[in-house]
Amino acid sequence: MxxxxxxxxxxxxxxTQTPEDIRAIERIADVAAEPFWEAYWALRKPYDAGQPAAEYWAAVADRIGVRFTGATVRALVEADMRSWxxxxxxxxxxxxxxxxxxxxxxxxxxxxxxxxxxxxxxxxxxxxxxxxxxxxxxxxxxxxxxxxxxxxxxxxxxxxxxxxxxxxxxxxxxxxxxxxxxxxxxxxxxxxxxxxxx
Structure with missing residues (x-):
């Protein structure tokens, strides 16, 4: 034993995240879903290990070639936290x-x-x-x-x-x-x- x-x-x-959670996050990000989720998961390990949220979301944005405003990042963090x-x-x-x-x-x-x-x-x-x-x-x-x-x-x-x-x-x-x-x-x-x- x-x-x-x-x-x-x-x-x-x-x-895990529901389809509704996923759609809510996609609406806030307002970018193509496939590259967004590829970046979201590919860059997640440092975030899980203590990386600040602002740095994580900046890295996600950089990877897909966009810029998220401060308000968008705050909304993404809130929706992301709620989804888990x-x-x-x-x-x-x-x-x-x-x-x-x-x-x-x-x-x-x-x-x-x-x-x-x-x-x-x-x-x-x-x-x-x-x-x-x-x-x-x-x-x-x-x-x-x-x-x-x-x-x-x-x-x-x-x-x-x-x-x-x-x-x-x-x-x-x-x-x-x-x-x-x-x-x-x-x-x-x-x-x-x-x-x-x-």
Whole structure:
């Protein structure tokens, strides 16, 4: 049995962006969608690791050959943050269930600094079930960097091989396995229950 269970946040407990969220961001950016989203994702890792929002959005604009005004950047930040605040209620209940069983829980998330206080204010009631909240923006490294996994294990007081890690991104799962973690790509809440019981 794993001594600690480490969850990714977005795509596992928290929801990814909805089509409505995506369209709202596209309306604000007012540029072609394909190059915009290519730049949005290609440049995201430094933002997740602590880069200021203004620098991130300037880099996105530069990559697609436009300039965003200050007002546009503020609107993009607001819409972007709002797009990452919804959760999977079934997974939230599962987190509470595991905590009630006495499981040691950790959260390891690639998340931008601006979103942390917003997300914690909205979801603090269930985030309290985690022994540690390891955010890329405060770690200074983002998954799949091995150091991110090492830090969360250290904070939990266990070796990486004593962790069960759940993430929706296969690249992140493979990186965790390289460190000896038992790691699986998230599919459904019942899958997590099976993995925990194994």
């Amino acid at each position: 794993a001594r600690a269970i480490v969850f990714d946040l977005f795509g596992v407990i928290a929801s 605040t919804n959760v999977n209620a079934v997974m939230v209940d599962l987190v509470a269930e595991l905590a009630a069983q006495g499981r040691t829980l950790g959260l390891l998330s690639n998340i931008v600094a601006d979103l942390v206080p917003i997300f914690e204010a909205r979801h603090g009631d269930w985030l309290r079930h985690f022994t540690t909240l390891a955010y890329s923006c405060e770690l200074g490294v983002a998954k799949p960097d091995h150091r991110a996994y090492e830090i969360v294990a250290e904070r939990l007081g266990v070796a990486p091989r004593e962790c069960l890690f759940i993430d929706d991104n296969e690249t992140n799962v493979l990186a965790a396995r390289e460190l000896g973690m038992r790691a699986e790509v998230f599919r459904a809440p019942d899958q997590v229950r099976t993995l925990v019981a194994a």
